[in-house]
Structure formats: C-alpha cells, structure tokens
Amino acid sequence: MRVTAQEIIEFAHRYDPQDFHTDPAKAADTQFGGLIASGWMTCGMMMRMYSEHYLTHNASLASPGIDELRWLEPVRPDDVLSTRVTIVEARRSASKPDRGLVRSKIEVLNQHDRVVLSMLAMNLIGCRTPAAA
C-alpha cells in the first residue's frame, strides 16, 4: 500500500494539523527533515489492510482496544507499507460462548522491511460452533 504526500496532507489537515504532517517546507526544518505521515493515518492504513485481508474473512464483532501502540519509524511519501499479523492468544469468551477473544501482534513494515508501527490488538470474533456445555 503506497503512501502519497497528498494523502498525508489531506489526512493531517482534517485530523492532525501539525506542521511536519501538513507543510513540506516547514517539515524540512524539523527533526524529521521532511513530511511524515500522522501516526493515526498509519493506523488507518494498517486497518485498511487488516480489514480487507483478514477481518472480512472472519466474523468480526469489533475491538475493545489496543495495547502497546508504538510509532517506531517515520512514514514518508512513496513508502510502501505492508502488514504482518501474529496470533498471540485465542480463547472462547466465558460469558458469551458464541464468540472468542483473539489477541494479535500487528506490525506495519515499510519497503526496507523496517517495522514502522506495532501494536497488540484485541478482537472479538464469532465462533463457528458454540462451546460444549
């Protein structure tokens, strides 16, 4: 999934209007040396890949939250991002046995195979069969 300067600037004007996200000239004078994507846009791009290639093939019932969200490297125009999901834990809900809780480590990598974003996600997923009594 390719990052464009246009998307970085559009997202930032709406949701994260800091100079290093909205203004290439001012961004050049910051510690980042140029335009970088809002960390929340990188989360959005992760979610796009996660929902298209993973969640929609399951029975997603939404997510209670995320732990240890880390922005590890800047994301810049023309970076190409991919997402890697590692299942950490999967257990059936005790209170609602038609669903389970899946904990996943989600990493977003750039074209240099550097991890730019990582997080631990919780997802509620519908189960094929109810638990045995």
Place this chain on the structure above:
Amino acid sequence: MRVTAQEIIEFAHRYDPQDFHTDPAKAADTQFGGLIASGWMTCGMMMRMYSEHYLTHNASLASPGIDELRWLEPVRPDDVLSTRVTIVEARRSASKPDRGLVRSKIEVLNQHDRVVLSMLAMNLIGCRTPAAA
C-alpha cells in the same frame, strides 16, 4: 466536535471498510443497531482536538506511542465529542535534556458525558530551559 454520517462513511471507505462503518442499512442489522464510527476515526477526532487546543501551544516533538487504548462506547452520527486531558507524569529526558516526556490520560466524551474512548499517551515536548548540569 460534531460527528456526521458522511464523515463516518467517508473515513470507513478509505480506512476501515466494515459494514457497520460504511452501510447504514447493513449496520442496522448488527449488534450496534446502526452506523458507528471507526474507532480509528474517533482517534483522529481526538487528535484534532488535542493538536488544536493543546499541542500547538507547546513544542511537540512527536509521540513514541500509546498504551491502553480502549473503545468504550459506540460513536454515532450527531454525537458531539469533547476531549479531556489529565497529566499523569512529566519528567525531563535523561539523555536529551532539551526535552521532556509527558504522559497524559486522554479521554473523549460524548454529549451525554460518557467516556467513549480513553488512552494513555506519551509525548515528547521541548523544554523552555535546559536542565541544570
């Protein structure tokens, strides 16, 4: 900050294309009973309020990450969101004394004063004066 169905649908088409975020008719048949905002859009709306009313008055040097991000209640069209920030810890960086690390609890509330989103954020902020040697 008012939530609109149009913004929910536009954001979801780009970043979180699940039925309960993109399609009011299909959303009505889900556990949510109607369209709800992507949790990542709520993060974006938080960031807009946080950057306009807080960060730009300081010397933000970006954020290493977020802990304990929780989506606690659905966000729906016509909800009006506000943000509450509570400083948890502020300390000067040992390795780079021109900046400090500020840990904040950030909560997004709706018009019924219900907390719909909470997180613990870390921010690197420039300091007015360098630390004494």
